[in-house]
Amino acid sequence: MTNNLMSPPAHEEILSVRDLNVHFPVRKAGLFGAGAVARAVNGVSFEVMKGETLGLVGESGCGKTTLGRAIVRLVPPSKGGRVMFRGRDITALDNRSFRPLRKEIQMIFQDPFGSLNPRLTVGQTIGEALRVHGITKGGEATTKKVRELLDTVGLNREYANRYPHEFSGGQRQRVGIARALAVDPSFIICDEPVSALDVSIQSQIINLLKDLQREFGLTYLFIAHDLSVVEYISDRVAVMYLGKIVEIADGDSLYANPKHPYTQALLSAIPIPELGGKRERIVLKGDLPGPLAIPKGCSFHPRCPFATAGCREREPELKGLDGNPGHRVSCLLYQ
Ligand code: SF4
Secondary structure (H helix, E strand, O other): OOOOOOOOOOOOEEEEEEEEEEEEEEEOOEOOEOOEEEEEEEEEEEEEEOOOEEEEEOOOOOOHHHHHHHHOOOOOOOOOOEEEEOOEEHHHOOHHHHHHHHOOEEEEOOOOOOOOOOOOOHHHHHHHHHHHOOOOOOHHHHHHHHHHHHHHOOOOHHHHHOOHHHOOHHHHHHHHHHHHHOOOOOEEEEEOOOOOOOHHHHHHHHHHHHHHHHHHOOEEEEEEOOHHHHHOOOOEEEEEEOOEEEEEEEHHHHHHOOOOHHHHHHHHOOEEHHHOEEOOOOOOOOOOOOOOOOOOOOOOHHHOOOOOHHHHHOOOOOEEEOOEEEEEEOOHHHO
């Protein structure tokens, strides 16, 4: 693994997503009507710079997990969009051509137990990843590398002989991280990696991810449903609503000066200790509509406290603010 101790984020793009769509047919067209399509991801574009953490936040069902899975090709994107990794269009590659790149982009899941084989010891699980990707060929070299990886994620070396059910939630997430690191990735998609953990354990895992990022020069896309979870780890944050990014900015700008009414509502739910409690809470009307019934115009208009007649007709673009082009918002109030 490349050891870029304490290297700062570089201004070099590692991932670029352009107009990505993930639409699933959920009912075929037939005699009795048209087919239905779930539009989980709709024309999403963003980029991630080498060495940074981009937080991706939104309510469950907003498409953020599907977006992460589409980047690593666990779900196929619909036609038209592109995912460029280190300047190569990986959406255009066949499976064989994608395989060498697959180990560069790893994923850590919310439920590490579900992604670990219960019949294999942790040493066997990590060893299998090492062998499949040709990092080691088994035997002593694999055992040695497994031990090093357990050290790296703060687990006792003896744990290599244990089965997943013998670990706590936080320890299992450390195993998931060790398995991802085994193949020497440069980019890791962390899909709600701390959502199922107690608050004290959450901060330990986030601190571990930050340490590993500094040590190995990793880049993260960190997916969460809560803006408070991503605040500490993210350099920039993207907020997603109904399959689209509605606001993206560096962390300081987004938390101090949120522009989109949806971001403002999400932030209003976070306690501010200095103020002795919460900010004025903005309660949104109604529930998140499903991906089968995305409202016309601005898709947020049925829940938005500032919606006008124009918002029902016109779809806003994701545009940079005057004087701060890196802070982009999809809202007609700013266009
Ligand atoms: Fe609200 Fe209109 Fe802005 Fe959409 S475009 S977020 S409905 S003000």
